[in-house]
């Protein structure tokens with residue numbers, strides 16, 4: 180297939196790479212991955228970036244093109260500490276300056292994003308700083324939740340069902356209230372919040388309908404009823420789905 184042409188440089192791309200399985204990388208994303216001057220990914224110190232790991236299957240690492248943006252280590256502060264927010268904001272400011280320097284010399288800069296760039300994506304913090312100044316194209320991606328409900332064989336909304344997407348980081352009361360008032364739910368960012376999320380689902384009477392998905396569409400994928408997930412360990416790539424019960428025709 181002929182690669183679709185990119186706009187004239189300089190351009191900032193946010194490239195959605197889908198939920199993990201490289202078969203879900205779009206034709207447009209592939210064209211950008213192949214042609215961009217710089218491939219940018221976010222990562223934790225000493226770890227492979229999630230976006231880069233998905234792209235590995237379709238575009239091998241090329242040291243001459245790669246830019247790794249390493250998140251600052253901020254474990255000394257809890258996420259709600261203002262010093263944490265300050266450190267992360269300074270990181271995004273520095274990262275935006277670094278990419279601006281590439282754009283200023285006329286390069287095409289592609290930021291690799293897991294799932295969709297505009298859905299809880301780190302890219303959005305760069306986009307906010309750079310899009311007012313530079314030509315920008317966002318390549319939508321298959322979201323992680325879409326990959327997860329597909330692999331779980333669980334249509335998520337029927338008829339007039341209302342879907343609520345919740346970060347597991349919310350407090351227990353808010354989670355339970357939101358769960359009580361929705362028809363279908365996706366709960367993301369589980370990690371250490373799994374016990375709290377489990378309790379909120381119980382309080383909302385939804386435990387029996389809840390499906391746990393780990394690493395959806397990725398190697399090591401696991402799908403099971405939440406009731407069968409007895410431990411409290413949830414990796415970064417995990418979520419809970421509560422499919423709706425709306426109108427079946």
Ligand SMILES: C[S@@+](CC[C@H](N)C(=O)[O-])C[C@H]1O[C@@H](n2cnc3c(N)ncnc32)[C@H](O)[C@@H]1O
Nearest residue numbers: 198294295298299322323367368394395416417
């Ligand atoms: C910061 S959000 C990024 C979402 C991403 N931009 C998207 O479009 O799905 C990260 C959270 O998405 C969820 N997630 C994304 N992809 C996933 C997958 N393949 N399997 C399970 N959970 C996933 C997890 O809950 C994870 O903590």
